[in-house]
Amino acid sequence: MPMAQAQKLAPALLVLPPDFEAYSQASDQVMAILEDLSPLVEQVSVDEAFIDVSDLPDDPGVIAARLQARINQETRLPCSLGVAANKLVAKVANDYGKGSRKGLDYPNAITVVPPGEEAAFLAPLPVQMLWGVGKKTAARLKTLGIETIGQLADAPAGLLGAHYGKWAADMQRHARGISDSPIVLSHTLKSISNETTYDKDIGDIDEVLHTVRWLSDKVGYRLRKHHFCAGTIRIKLRWSDFTTITRQVALAEPTNHNSVIYDTAAGLLRAAWQRGRKVRLIGVGSSNLQEPAVQMSLFDPGQDKETKLLNALDELREKYGKKVIQRGREVGRQSAFEEEEEE
DNA sequence: TCTGGGGTCCTAGGACCC
């Protein structure tokens, strides 16, 4: 495969300060360094990214060493890198390097897996290091006598297929270090949600509804900030015994209005409510995100008014801080924005 | 640890339509 010639790095930053601002600043700084090297950067999370350096003239191991030195110097932060022909192996290589440097100092490892040696590199490692294999799957594989990635690669296809169906073939390809998942330059948001866990379990539905209102405001604010409307609203409810349910409903018309989100979520909560049971966690979520239609509701001028009002409030919130603005009917309860630390 | 928060993807079943 000609693709196997491509070399990709998966740098993972380990950022130490438990201080959010420093955290995201450092993240931006590192991403800028990566983009300076190549435009083919995929940011996976605040502290992880893939970069495709296959078009650069130098040896990928050398590039990695230079990159790490630059990050160390410019951000004063350690970082670990994995180098391999595809993202999957680069990720495992990076995790492996980080893990083996645990202890004295913060991981600042570089692990290179040369093309063609993917399967051999992976073989002795525990299956759980494979992307997509977590605790549950690892435990099930163990009952089949499979504990290392190599054993997974060599397992009879029929045996795996019987237990994992379609997923079995993918899992086995991954175990052999084969993956063609491309670098994705920008990820589009699929859902936006907020949830909260109570200090003590709550048996009063009004109190939970109060929280739902607050969470709905947060979700609405974030939807508007990202210029999205949601086609589906969802609640997540964890009872005191830790059983968790979700309830969702598709809207007739997508929205990013706090009031519509709240009314929908409150309806779902009332329908799912069981008197006598107590709640540990409540969440409000939105999905099926889409761009707002230009002519929202021709026949509902009230909605248009609400849009304008919300936009005005959002602007004031951004300008003067979170505490200033509360709608009249909301006064007396905690604003969703008092402790907002949104990017 | 008696269990934080915000995401993604996959599967399965039911409703509905042709």
Next chain:
DNA sequence: TCTGGGGTCCTAGGACCC
């Protein structure tokens, strides 16, 4: 009218990841 197949959408829940 009944039966069945197949496609699609929606909902619920599980597993996993950072």
